[in-house]
Amino acid sequence: MVTIPGLMQALSTSNLTKTYANGNQALKGINFSVEAGDFYALLGPNGAGKTTAIGIISSLVNKSGGEVEIFGHNIDTNLEAAKSCIGLVPQEINLNLWESVHNVVLNQAGYYGLARRLAGARTEKYLRALRLWDRRDDQARSLSGGMKRRLMIARALVHEPKLLILDEPTAGVDIEIRRSMWEFLRAINAAGTTIILTTHYLEEAESLCRHVAIIDEGKIIEDAPMSTVLRKLQREVFVLSLAEPLTEAPELNGFETVLRDDCELEVDKGPAVNLNDLFAQLNKRNIEVVSLRNKANRLEELFMRLVEKKQDGFKEMVGQ
Numbered sequence: 001m002v003t004i005p006g007l008m009q010a011l012s013t014s015n016l017t018k019t020y021a022n023g024n025q026a027l028k029g030i031n032f033s034v035e036a037g038d039f040y041a042l043l044g045p046n047g048a049g050k051t052t053a054i055g056i057i058s059s060l061v062n063k064s065g066g067e068v069e070i071f072g073h074n075i076d077t078n079l080e081a082a083k084s085c086i087g088l089v090p091q092e093i094n095l096n097l098w099e100s101v102h103n104v105v106l107n108q109a110g111y112y113g114l115a116r117r118l119a120g121a122r123t124e125k126y127l128r129a130l131r132l133w134d135r136r137d138d139q140a141r142s143l144s145g146g147m148k149r150r151l152m153i154a155r156a157l158v159h160e161p162k163l164l165i166l167d168e169p170t171a172g173v174d175i176e177i178r179r180s181m182w183e184f185l186r187a188i189n190a191a192g193t194t195i196i197l198t199t200h201y202l203e204e205a206e207s208l209c210r211h212v213a214i215i216d217e218g219k220i221i222e223d224a225p226m227s228t229v230l231r232k233l234q235r236e237v238f239v240l241s242l243a244e245p246l247t248e249a250p251e252l253n254g255f256e257t258v259l260r261d262d263c264e265l266e267v268d269k270g271p272a273v274n275l276n277d278l279f280a281q282l283n284k285r286n287i288e289v290v291s292l293r294n295k296a297n298r299l300e301e302l303f304m305r306l307v308e309k310k311q312d313g314f315k316e317m318v319g320q
Contacts, residue, residue, distance in 0.1 A: 008036040009069070010085075010163050010194040011057065016066035018052050018218075026052040028218040029066065034196060034211070036071070036162070039189045041205035041226070042198045043303065044215040050198045051091060053215070054167050058088045071162055084112065087156035091167040091198075093148050095155075097141035101132055104140055105154050112159035119158070126154040129184060146177035153181070163194045170201060182208060202303065206230070214303055222302075232302060236294065238275075240265045243288035252281045 011034040018027040026049050034040045044050050055061030057068055059075060059082075068075045073082035095104055102123060109119035127133045130150040135143065140151060149169055156164060166185075170178045178201075185208060189195050199205055205212060205226075212229050214222040222229060245262035254273035258266040265287075267278060275292075282289060 008071070010034045010036045010038065010071055011196070012067075012069045013053075013057070014067045016053065016056065016068065017064045018049075018056060018061065019064045026218055027056075027063075030215065030218070030220050032213050032220055032223050034163075034194060036194055037189075037192060038194055038211055039185075039209045040194075040196045041209035041212040042196060042215065043202065043205060043212060044198075048215045049218045050215055051167060054088075054165055054196075054198065058086055058165060059083055060088075084159070085162045087159065087161035087164045089149075089152045089156045089164070089166045089169050091171065093145075093152065095140045095148060095151060097139065099140055100137055101127065101140055101143070101151055102136040104151060105158050108155045109158045114159060122158045122160070123154075126157050130154050131180070146173040149173055150177075150181065153184075157188070157193075161193070163196070164188070165196045167198050168200065169197070170199065170204065178204070229302060236269050238267045238269065238278075238292055238294060240267060240292050241290045243290050246287070250282070250285055250287065252278065255281075 011032075013033070014031055015029045016027055016031070017025070017029050019025045030049070030053065042050050042053065052061060056063045057070070057075075059079060068082075070082040071085045073079075073085065075082045099107070105123040105127060106119055109122055114122065124133065127136055130153060132143075132147060132150055132154060135147065140148065143151060149171075153166075153169065170181060173181070182204070185195060185197075197205060197209060210226055212222070212224065212226050213220055239260070242263045242265060246259060246265070247262070249257040249259040249265060251257070252267070254270060255278060256268035258268075260266050269275070269278065279289065
């Protein structure tokens with residue numbers, strides 16, 4: 001088990017493998033670790049192995065080989081201690097829909113042995129934090145999809161685990177609820193909870209996470225701090241909304257420009273120049289920028305490049 005001296009590992013995996021009965025090898029010896037207090041993204045396409053890895057870590061799936069430690073507790077030799085450190089929000093909604101919102105969370109506290117008074121206080125704390133206290137007496141089945149997902153987060157947090165694992169927590173949730181969930185997750189992470197997030201919304205990972213691992217076909221193909229991963233993108237394309245219309249794209253030194261319409265300019269920036277250069281040149285031409293955004297999500301672009309690079313390497317190996 002590889003650890004970094006001086007740093008407490010919330011999670012460490014070593015040569016983790018999973019082969020299902022049908023012969024499908026979902027994990028092919030993956031190694032990764034999550035530092036205590038980190039906000040960690042585990043990304044990849046459908047079928048890449050993300051949910052299998054989460055299932056093994058949370059003891060819902062039996063591994064074929066390798067080791068897993070959670071805050072120093074090996075899941076093979078000290079499973080109960082390891083499980084007590086984890087709060088899991090699975091991808092699928094798995095609530096007892098006929099229970100009241102209050103009892104969904106309260107009963108979960110009981111499974112972890114919390115005293116009745118403490119369980120009640122924690123239930124109120126997290127239902128309020130997740131804006132569900134006013135619905136506490138309603139059956140869970142009456143909640144909207146977004147509210148059900150927030151209820152699952154409250155249930156996962158009631159025993160105040162050191163490690164919160166979120167498997168696609170905002171799938172199917174509208175933008176407003178997603179943003180409020182982001183704020184809540186940032187707050188509990190700042191308070192010390194380690195978070196592992198799997199998501200298809202790559203802008204979500206870029207906004208929230210400090211470290212990212214990308215998994216594809218059961219193998220980790222990238223594992224680094226978010227800032228390091230994003231720096232691997234050699235070019236970025238920005239879309240600028242302009243205060244006044246233009247008739248043609250301006251020529252800017254170090255940038256490629258395309259006028260998408262008279263008030264929207266697309267700018268391709270290489271690694272040797274920065275945005276200050278861009279704005280300085282625009283200012284000289286009296287071109288006022290109202291807003292700026294990335295044309296494409298940077299993590300998504302990087303992920304596609306990593307996958308394409310892997311495919312190109314395979315083609316070279318087989319002589320295509």
